[in-house]
Amino acid sequence: MDDLNKIIDKKIGEVRTESLDFSFGEIVNMHKADEPEIIIQPDYQRLFRWTDVQKSRLIESILLELPIPQIFVIEKENAVLELIDGLQRISSVIQFIDPKSLGKEPLKLQGCDLIEELNDNTFEDLPLKLKLLIKRSSVRTVIIKRQSQSFLRYSMFKRLNTGGAILAPQxxxxxxxxxxxxxxxxxxxxxxxxxxxxxxxxxxxxxxxxxxxxxxxxxxxxxxxxxxxxxxxxxxxxxxxxxxxxxxxxxxxxxxxxxxxxxxxxxxxxxxxxxxxxxxxxxxxxxxxxxxxxxxxxxxxxxxxxxxxxxxxxxxxxxxxxxxxxxxxxxxxxxxxxxxxxxxxxxxxxxxxxxxxxxxxxxx
Structure with missing residues (x-):
């Protein structure tokens, strides 16, 4: 049993993580910078299949200050962060606040059932108070540090993404x-x-x-x-x-x-x-x-x-x-x-x- 404890302790030491709270405004700015500080790989973007209703209800949840699940990023060698889990959430918010940075049309809210008055509004249609509320709302971000072993980073990505139906095996x-x-x-x-x-x-x-x-x-x-x-x-x-x-x-x-x-x-x-x-x-x-x-x-x-x-x-x-x-x-x-x-x-x-x-x- 002592050997098992040592094996587990060793594996724990092979993955280094840090947890921070990033505001959505910070994430948008990091993504659209001339030298992006957080990237979403083009191949990941093609997997983005949330409907406009799903995107809209996320925005509604943020405005209602409901908890948003944490996201995971990997720290690359140059310290740039790469999103590996939370694609739908982050892409939805970026599309709502700054659709041009994703090459998408502005998101017009639809299907909001808790605040129906939000429907048919874009980000620009909202009053300043609500715009700032969305930008200042934060999401817990787990950073997998670049010192972590590559295969464990790989295993983590697989485990994070095999539970849902959004991605096909390949x-x-x-x-x-x-x-x-x-x-x-x-x-x-x-x-x-x-x-x-x-x-x-x-x-x-x-x-x-x-x-x-x-x-x-x-x-x-x-x-x-x-x-x-x-x-x-x-x-x-x-x-x-x-x-x-x-x-x-x-x-x-x-x-x-x-x-x-x-x-x-x-x-x-x-x-x-x-x-x-x-x-x-x-x-x-x-x-x-x-x-x-x-x-x-x-x-x-x-x-x-x-x-x-x-x-x-x-x-x-x-x-x-x-x-x-x-x-x-x-x-x-x-x-x-x-x-x-x-x-x-x-x-x-x-x-x-x-x-x-x-x-x-x-x-x-």
Whole structure:
């Protein structure tokens, strides 16, 4: 038990925090300064999905002097603060007081149900007393000091943001990676770059737009590398598997060779783009492709293709296309993609079916 106490004491010492009360007026000024003292990363801003009613009710709560939950920021090396939790609250207040600094239209209050007279007012419409009340109201701000270990900062961000429904898993991964520092930033940008590769974009065109907005395309890129490089970490839950793999990359627990990985990724998707195109990962009904992207098909086809990359590069594109289309419609393949598809043996099975089919093509 003494050993456990020591371990916990050591971990506590690895995270340094400070709590301050910042007024909303201070935060607005810090954000819009020529050299901003508090920043909201553009990628975080894209995740800002509160409705105008939710924003308005926050302003109403501030005017009624109701408690506002604390926010969390990270102190960067240059002492600038970066917001990692409290995005909706802070962005709502900034949009209300100084919408230009966010590149947004002025917020006109709506849906206020405790003070209905607030509705249809912008910040400029309010009397001076209320403007000053909002600006002088404060929010408790927890600063994670720059001396804290990067992985613990990363873990804190994940824990702060996995409880709510506002962020999709890949959005949390992307933001978490940036919290890690240079290695996280590097991997995050790599995922973005691969998601923008034309052949990948073509092959994943049938991914629903709402999934792309939640970074579903970047999650597919990550899924390719996890299935290619770390299938043994897959137990049953895909989100956990992808989290584990990404953490291994950005903490350098595995050697992720960026140039090599990029070349292999592009070769796989160039082949699939030239053979299957938009229907690369579609399932089939009555021998016709269904316009939905099946992750199980995606894993099997991409990894099966990767494993025989050099050999099939000498096979005709038309032959590869027909072989994959016929294989994914076979009973053998379907037994690994139906009920219980998210099991390790099912993942291995469907990849093996594609790999075997392409081997047959090579040996014909």
């Amino acid at each position: 959005e949390i991964r992307n933001c978490s990676a940036r919290v890690m520092g240079d290695e996280g930033e590097k991997f995050y940008k790599f995922l973005q770059k691969m998601a923008d590769y034309p052949s990948f974009v073509l092959c994943t065109k049938i991914l629903p737009e709402q999934e792309k907005e939640k970074k579903g395309d970047e999650e597919l890129v990550l899924r390719f590398f996890a299935a290619k490089n770390d299938p043994e970490s897959f137990k049953s839950k895909v989100p956990d598997w992808l989290d584990i793999y990404m953490e291994k990359v950005i903490t350098r627990k595995i050697d992720f060779q960026y140039e090599k990985e990029e070349r292999e990724f592009k070769k796989v998707f160039d082949i699939l783009g030239n053979t299957l195109g938009e229907i690369a990962f579609a399932s089939y009904r009555k021998k016709k492709p269904v316009k939905n992207l099946s992750p199980a098909y995606y894993e099997a086809i991409t990894i099966g293709t990767f494993r025989l990359l050099e050999q099939i590069s000498r096979i005709s594109m038309d032959a590869i296309k027909h072989k994959i289309i016929n294989t994914v419609q076979s009973d053998e393949f379907k037994q690994y993609t139906g009920s219980g598809a998210n099991k390790p043996e099912m993942l291995k099975g469907r990849i093996k079916v594609i790999e075997t089919a392409l081997l047959e093509l090579i040996h014909e």
